Amino acid sequence: MNKNLQQVMLVAVLTLLSVGAAIGLRAWLHPPLNLQATELLAEPIPLQDQHYTLTFDKIIFNLDTAREHWVLLYPGNTACTQQYTQTLEELGKVLADFEGVDTQYKPLVVFIDLYPDPRKTIELTTYVSQLHKDLQIASNSGAELLRWAKALGFSYEQGSVASCPANDSARIFILDPQLRYIGFIAAPHHAKLITADMQKLSQQLWRYHIQR
């Protein structure tokens, strides 16, 4: 066998080994998640450098504090009473499912009030705290919320909205521990499905760490 042919064969064998190792590693280390309610983005969108902040009743939710946690963000309109209450109740149940779990895997759940009404602050706070003590509320100025809307890709119009818009999509947005927007959960929301998906995602935690 001449030298050139030997070299070609060697390259072919090494390439096959490399491709085989690549496919094998990918399948072994990153098995399909089989998420039931979550739709993942093709590429995560990083938010950590954007200094997004949310505030409510003088409490600031800074994105930096959420690092190393999974975050569920639910931007909602309190004018859409049925939708937002149903979703918040489900999110309360999700938090209950994660009681006693290591904080590394327990998600932070934040309801973003898109059209805050100062007259209803206490009422809303009381309602939310009754659903679960760890359920957080946040909001901000219209301009800041518009930034969030653009980053996460939901529709938002500044100014007050008295009625529930027909196109309210009621998505729950998922941020990974490196503060990247990785996917969303569309309505209707079911606590058990959300809990199951979040457990699978958090078990695959390292997958998101080594992606840069």
Place this chain on the structure above:
Amino acid sequence: MKKVAVLSQTINTPWLWLLFFLVDFPYQYGFRYLSLTDSLAYAGLDALLYTTILFVTTRFDLVRLTLYFLALPYLFFIPGWLNLPTAIALGSIFVFSLYRSLQATTALAGEAIYFRDVLAFLLILIWVNVSGIGGYGFQWADYAINNARLHDLVLREWPIRYGDNQNFVYYFGYFLPSAVIGKLFSIDVATRSVYLWAVLGVTLALRWLSHLSQWRYSACLVIIFILFGPIDILNLLYIKGQGDNLLTEFLSVFKYYDMDTLTFTTSQQLKFYSLSQQKLFFLGNYPGNSFQLYWSPQQLIAGWLVVALLMHLFLQKQFKHIVFVYTLLCLWGTLVMLALLPFVLLILLASLFKKYDLLSFENTFGAGSLALVFVIFYLAGSTDANPTYWLFEVIEWHKNWDLVLVFFLAAWLVYVLALLPYISQCDTDVRICFGALVVALAVLPLKIFGEWSDLLCRGSAPLMFLLLVFLLKAIHYYRHNHRPFHAMALCCLLIPGSASALLINNVSLMYYGQTEPVKSLLTYQSIYPNFGPDNTLFNKLFRHGLPGQNIFKSNNHE
């Protein structure tokens, strides 16, 4: 014979690129889960960079490469931190001293690249990758602040000043080349470039280990280097063995050992066990190479390179720039520099005694000007904020003399005692070097400096490197002088010293991918060691800070 023949095969650069590409592609696609296009692109680029590093470190002169590596950060610091007159003066002296040092060195001949070089280099790539450098692997706690230093060096104008009495003062030589790359491109590129910079440094250190110990540069040498460390387990066994039921206490050591996951309950268990458990202060240890690389690469790599150069220059009787080489540590690691001081003073004393000429421009003006500027620079920081005391002030020697003895035995004394038969038959210069090393090892823990005994923990790195050089030299000598039993005995001595390294590498692999955030130093509470006040001699005399004169601006904005 066939196996040896394969390892001795030379390999040319296109094949080298292909090999690295085929190894890197599964990592990018399978491990990092990148898309196919990204995986091919990253693998191609990485292969090119790895080929370049291996080619350069194999074929080019080792001494000159090392000097370039150590000197490069100064070419950024001098114009970036110093005012114009100081920059011109120091820059000229520095460049001229470097030029003279490069001219004076005896070139270490480059070689062809063999397959064994490639295997060794692959191991280095893996080791540095796992260490957390470059944002890969697992980043231990100190990376929070290391990432912050790089972040601010990239995103802030030089010299860095956060506000009133908040001037950034630190030995950041390791970060500077990557920071410059970050200013040109992005912080992500800067972070990745740190990995390549560290790979280059570690490869040079391994080359030096090979040259000084006369061991062939190979995967075996790299493995020994990765696993080398103090015999910590002696400390653990001694402490445990002091209980009422000696057998139970002894066996209890092994209850920490989880056979399923091959971990101890904490990887810290071995390294700082002795004495610190008995007292309220933190003694520290002479940590192994893996621990050092995983926690403090910014000081470690330069320490390895400088001590290797110093030993080489001393044994080659090249003294004209030996002091200048030592002062190259100024921007890389002051603690390492302090720890090496007894060693350097002793070998200089020996050279003076032998009437070797130390007087040269680089040893006087070069070294002197560097030392002057940097002493003033670091005094403008928060050195005073670090706790410091003498060991004899806190140890009750009459009660704990046995623990102290075990501590020294475990850390390095066992190795030194085992080396004495070999050293006794070496020539005078080798014995002088060894003697200087032993003195430096012995005096290092006498002064505790830093909240976490940083002087001992960081400063011991180059000394342990040199200790390994002597161990490997001895093994090489015994093997080639038909004394296999002696060689085997020394090899066996290296085994218990690998326990810490096995633990820390295991933990790093288990948590591979968990990294610390990259954000400004200002977000950290315990940052006093990095900040200095405004009203200092450095700021008045040397600091560059007039408006509009910041050369190293960033194209990136926070």
